[in-house]
Each structure stands twice: as C-alpha cells, then as structure tokens.
Amino acid sequence: YWEAAYAVDYEIQVSDDNRTWRTVHRPSAAEVAARRADIKSPGEAAGRHDTVTLSAPATGRYVRMLGKERRSFYNPAPATAQFGYSLYEFQVWGTGGSAAAAYPALPGEQGGTYRTTFFDDFTGASLDRSKWRVVRTGQEMGSVNGEAQAYVDSTDNIRTANGSLILTPKYCKGCTQAGGGTYDFTSGRIDTNTKFDFTYGKVSARLKLPVGDGYWPAFWLLGSDVDNPAVSWPASGETDIMENIGYGNWTSSALHGPGYSADGNIGAQQYYPAGGSADQWHTYAVEWTPTTMRFFVDDRIVQETSRNKLESTRGKWVFDHNQYVILNFALGGAYPAGWNKVTTPYWGLPQSSVDRIAQGGIQTEVDWVRVEQKG
Incomplete structure (x- = not known):
C-alpha cells in the first residue's frame, strides 16, 4: 500500500540469510511505462495498492522491496522533482514453512582480554593530529541536519587546555563562508578517520557538556565506508554513544x-540518577561485539541491542566492519528542534542560546578518549 511517493519500477526480492537476494517479481515494461506517465504535483498525487501474485512459488526467510525508479511530479524529471519511496503497509501472504524459523548462524565472539589500542588525554599543548583529523564544512563534509554552524579548523573552536579538549562555538553574523554557504556560527568537529579505524571494542570518553536549548554535542562512531557511493549513510552504520541536545537531565544513545x-x-x-546533570563530568561508553551493542553511562548499562533482535525486527546489522570515532559540537538542527520546537532565529536554537554563545563560555570539554580491543 503506497503513499503518493510510489515506485515507478521496483523488484520484490527474497533471501535466506538477509545478505544474498533473489528477485521474484518485477513490473512489466508496460506497467512501468504507465506508472512513469502518471505525473501529478505533490498536492494532487495519490497513492496506490499493488497486489502481486508471484508467477512461480518462492521461499525465503526475508522479503524486501528494492526501488529502481522513483515517481516524478515533473516531466522531464530532474532529481529535485522526484518523490522518495513511501509505503503505508507491506503485507506478505504465503503457505508458510514446514520447519520452525531459526536465526542465521551468528559470528563467534572474540577471545582474549581487552587492551588499550587508542588513547588520548589531551595533555599536549595542541590537538595531536597524528591521532585526530579536523573536519571542515565544505571540505571533508557538507551541511547536515539543518544545523546552524560551519565546522572550521581554528584554535578558537578546537583547543586543548588543562588536560582537556575544548570544543567552543563562536557567533559572528554572516562572517563565515564555507561550502558555498554563509554561516553565523563556527564550531569544532574532529575524528579518527584514516588515523584509527577499527572493528569491535570498548569505546569510552569522559565529558562535561553545556546545558541550553539547541546545544548538540556528540560522541559517536561512523562506518568508515560512509563516503563510498555504493554504500553511503545509513548503510555504513552509525553508533551514537552520547548525544545531548541541551537538556541537563538526560542524554541519548542510538544505532542507525x-x-x-x-x-x-x-x-x-x-536520565542521570541522584540529581546528576550533563554539565558534570560523566563517562559514556559502548561495548561493540560481533553480536551486541551495549551502551553505558558511568558504567551503568543504558541500552543493549542484540544482532538477533535487530535483524529480526528492523533491518540488516551493518556493524561488522571498521568505524571511526567522532567528537563534535553542533548547534540547532533536526534533533534539537524536534524537542524544543524552536524555529527562530535558527531551527532548534533560540535567541537565549545564541546570546550565551556570543557572550562566550559555552563549550564541550573532553577529559580523555579510549578504545580497548581484544586480540
């Protein structure tokens, strides 16, 4: 059952292991041509039901729709005049199997004890660039999530002091040109990409966060193949060890x-117990194994997601290859705005938070970062 954003051309595929897929249905050329000719504006376009009866029996533990061509609301159709794919409902009817369904075999757990393979306590006079890459808007990345800042390589935004890494946003109306855009804020983002990419381990950091609507510091991992056009996000995988959007009493963790x-x-x-707050020092961590992600705050487990549960309920497990560590301080954007509902003067970032940035002193502090691995 499609929303107005239906596929002009698509394949129905099945798989036994959620990795190797077989196509069991595709619309005919005439059907594709008729669907392609159905061009309507977004306000006039309507959804549709497709009822597919397979021409031959098919078996599989998994089934998916693979979109091949998106519907358009303009002819000829540039990419900017195409819908995405949107399904209200997807039903699968069949005779069922004679044997009980079983999870595919899991990879074995790693043996040995944990040892430190990466560590930085930021005691140097400046950022250790043998360990960290500085990420810049318009160079290593573009603008994302509707955030207000440009990431730049400046000691105004990224510095070490008193044994800590300090990420500090700065405000200057219309002062920064980056990636073809003009920004009122600069901030800092660093990562270990090309310096230290790794698979599996315990990843932890001790941080002190600012409290205020729309401040969005994060400590996370991203799949090292994210820049491969054949993979990209979210198929690369993303592990959010800690995100905070300015609320003093809670942080979040997530898998994408x-x-x-x-x-x-x-x-x-x-939520921090016993009156704890984000603007105090806390340790945030994830234990990443071949079969499980376990998230911790101050050694207290706050989320556990198994590979079996993820693959049986949500999608493919994509955490079996290299990721790298990221520390950044974003301002406003989709996640904060979804909670604080602020739209002006910046999406997710109210004037009171802008004023505090302009006055100085808003910063994220990182005491240390550690990666431990087995083997």
Whole structure:
C-alpha cells in the first residue's frame, strides 16, 4: 500500500540469510511505462495498492522491496522533482514453512582480554593530529541536519587546555563562508578517520557538556565506508554513544542503519540518577561485539541491542566492519528542534542560546578518549 511517493519500477526480492537476494517479481515494461506517465504535483498525487501474485512459488526467510525508479511530479524529471519511496503497509501472504524459523548462524565472539589500542588525554599543548583529523564544512563534509554552524579548523573552536579538549562555538553574523554557504556560527568537529579505524571494542570518553536549548554535542562512531557511493549513510552504520541536545537531565544513545535511521533509529534515553546533570563530568561508553551493542553511562548499562533482535525486527546489522570515532559540537538542527520546537532565529536554537554563545563560555570539554580491543 503506497503513499503518493510510489515506485515507478521496483523488484520484490527474497533471501535466506538477509545478505544474498533473489528477485521474484518485477513490473512489466508496460506497467512501468504507465506508472512513469502518471505525473501529478505533490498536492494532487495519490497513492496506490499493488497486489502481486508471484508467477512461480518462492521461499525465503526475508522479503524486501528494492526501488529502481522513483515517481516524478515533473516531466522531464530532474532529481529535485522526484518523490522518495513511501509505503503505508507491506503485507506478505504465503503457505508458510514446514520447519520452525531459526536465526542465521551468528559470528563467534572474540577471545582474549581487552587492551588499550587508542588513547588520548589531551595533555599536549595542541590537538595531536597524528591521532585526530579536523573536519571542515565544505571540505571533508557538507551541511547536515539543518544545523546552524560551519565546522572550521581554528584554535578558537578546537583547543586543548588543562588536560582537556575544548570544543567552543563562536557567533559572528554572516562572517563565515564555507561550502558555498554563509554561516553565523563556527564550531569544532574532529575524528579518527584514516588515523584509527577499527572493528569491535570498548569505546569510552569522559565529558562535561553545556546545558541550553539547541546545544548538540556528540560522541559517536561512523562506518568508515560512509563516503563510498555504493554504500553511503545509513548503510555504513552509525553508533551514537552520547548525544545531548541541551537538556541537563538526560542524554541519548542510538544505532542507525538500513531500516532504522534518523527518527526511526534504535535508541534510548538515559536520565542521570541522584540529581546528576550533563554539565558534570560523566563517562559514556559502548561495548561493540560481533553480536551486541551495549551502551553505558558511568558504567551503568543504558541500552543493549542484540544482532538477533535487530535483524529480526528492523533491518540488516551493518556493524561488522571498521568505524571511526567522532567528537563534535553542533548547534540547532533536526534533533534539537524536534524537542524544543524552536524555529527562530535558527531551527532548534533560540535567541537565549545564541546570546550565551556570543557572550562566550559555552563549550564541550573532553577529559580523555579510549578504545580497548581484544586480540
């Protein structure tokens, strides 16, 4: 049952292991041509029901729709005049199997004890660039999530002091040109991409966060193949160890992948016990194994997601290859705006928070970052 954003051309595929797929249905050329000719404006377009009866019996534990061509509301159709794919409902009817369904075999757990393979306590006079890459808007990345800042390489935004990494946003109306855009804010983002990419381990950091609507510091991992056009996000996988959007009493953790990304992520909120607050020092961590992701705050488990549960309910497990560590301080954007409902002067970032940035002193502090691995 499609919303107005239906596929002009698509394949129905089945799989036994959620990795190797077989196509069991595709619309005919005449059907595709008729669907392609159905061009309506977004306000006039309507959804449709497709009832598919397979020409031959098919078996499989998994089934999916693979979109091949999107519907358009303009002819000829540039990419900017195309819908996405949107399904209200997807039903699968069949005779069922004679044997009980079983999970596919899981990879074995790693043996050995944990040892530190990456550590930085930021005691140097400046950022150790043998360990960290500085990420810049318009260079290593573009604008994302409707955020207000440009990431730049400046000691105004990224510095070390008193044994801590300090990420500080700065405000200057219309002062920064980056990636073809003009920004009123600059901020800092660093990562270990090309310096230290790794698979599995315990990843932890000790942080002190600012409290205020729309401040969005984060400590997270991103799949190292995210820049591969054949993969990209969210198929690369993303592991959010800690995100905070300015609320003093809670932070969140999340997993993003195909079928469970953005607002549909697999995530959890954690509230500090006994009057704790985000603007105090806390340790945030994830233990990443071949079969499980376990998230911790101050050694207290706050989220646990198993590979079996994820693959049986949401989508493919994409956490079996290299990821890298990211620390950043964003301002406003989709996640804060979804909670604080602020639209002006910036999406998700109210004037009171802008004023505090302009006055100085809003910062995220990182005491240390550690990765431990087995083997």
